[in-house]
Amino acid sequence: MQDIHNLFNSLHQGIEAVSEVVLYRTDQVTLTLGSLIVALALVMAAFLAGAAIQRWLISPALRSTKLSQPLQYAIARISGYAFTILFLLIVLQNLGLDLRAFTFLAGALGIGIGFGLQNIISNFVSGLIILIEQPVKIGDRIDLGDLAGVVRKISARSTIIRTNDNIDVIVPNSDLITNRVINWSYEESKEIRFRIPVGVAYGTDPEKIRRCLLELATPENHVLLQPPPQVFFDAFGDSSLNFELAVWNRDMSTRPRAFRSLINYAIARKFKDENIELPFPQRDLHLRDGILTIRHLPPALKTS
Numbered sequence: 001m002q003d004i005h006n007l008f009n010s011l012h013q014g015i016e017a018v019s020e021v022v023l024y025r026t027d028q029v030t031l032t033l034g035s036l037i038v039a040l041a042l043v044m045a046a047f048l049a050g051a052a053i054q055r056w057l058i059s060p061a062l063r064s065t066k067l068s069q070p071l072q073y074a075i076a077r078i079s080g081y082a083f084t085i086l087f088l089l090i091v092l093q094n095l096g097l098d099l100r101a102f103t104f105l106a107g108a109l110g111i112g113i114g115f116g117l118q119n120i121i122s123n124f125v126s127g128l129i130i131l132i133e134q135p136v137k138i139g140d141r142i143d144l145g146d147l148a149g150v151v152r153k154i155s156a157r158s159t160i161i162r163t164n165d166n167i168d169v170i171v172p173n174s175d176l177i178t179n180r181v182i183n184w185s186y187e188e189s190k191e192i193r194f195r196i197p198v199g200v201a202y203g204t205d206p207e208k209i210r211r212c213l214l215e216l217a218t219p220e221n222h223v224l225l226q227p228p229p230q231v232f233f234d235a236f237g238d239s240s241l242n243f244e245l246a247v248w249n250r251d252m253s254t255r256p257r258a259f260r261s262l263i264n265y266a267i268a269r270k271f272k273d274e275n276i277e278l279p280f281p282q283r284d285l286h287l288r289d290g291i292l293t294i295r296h297l298p299p300a301l302k303t304s
Helices: 002-022 033-063 069-094 105-133 173-178 206-216 256-273
Strands: 141-144 147-154 158-163 168-172 192-200 230-236 241-249 283-288 291-296
Touching (some): 069 147, 105 168, 206 256
Antiparallel strands (some): 230 241
16 A cells, blocks of 8 residues: 555656646646646547537537538538637636646647648648538549549548448548549539540441441430530551540439440440441561561551
8 A cells, every 4th residue: 555655646746747847837837636637637528518519509500501511511510620629728728727838839839740740730721621612522422543432521630432332431631632633523413524435446437436426325325415425536546446435424423434334335235236346456477587576567557
């Protein structure tokens, strides 16, 4: 028992020693173990109170307005952060601490940001920008590099994107601000043009390709007739004549990959019915002095 008593006395003396160094005293504030526990409890209560006000007061009040759901979410999140900071300031003041005592932390915080906290601060600021400007909102379908999915949640540090495979990917907020993002849902109702590349073998009539592609661009394949679909003769490739089918769509904008697959299936069926040959790589082989060389056969020299 005596050892335990000595341990607590040593801990108490250590805390008081730290308080002498760390705290700026104007009214002789004394830091004790009990006051430290109370302070930690009040800080936790401040965070809980901010979250509770956001969940039980601000969010229900916003739902009664005509604001859009993403805008309601943004206002609720920012208000929750503001109330949490306000509660923390009130708690510190009620503990008898002079807030001017923490001005010395500014220099230390600047050094910390320079060495290790810059990414955290960057993500937090990016999260505020996303919530205020709303380039990306809850429920938006976006493409970020190789990642494609629906935005499920925007928090202070990161954004959660759910892919078509039902996998949640956590993305730092700064990636959504600094990188190029394709937002398929930026406007609720709009037409989007899809470009489908098509290659056929040399010797195929280009006018026949144009006719076949326009025939399959129908409402049954989710293609809008206005604006009308178009077929472009893109280039003479190494092994194929390259075309591009440009079609407009509205209801498949949240599933771009599925729409392209639908059109490609329709093209494959149409070309099979019309006996249109698909291209395959052609090479010209030369054997000279025991050395084998391979080069592309120019289109003008290719034979059927």
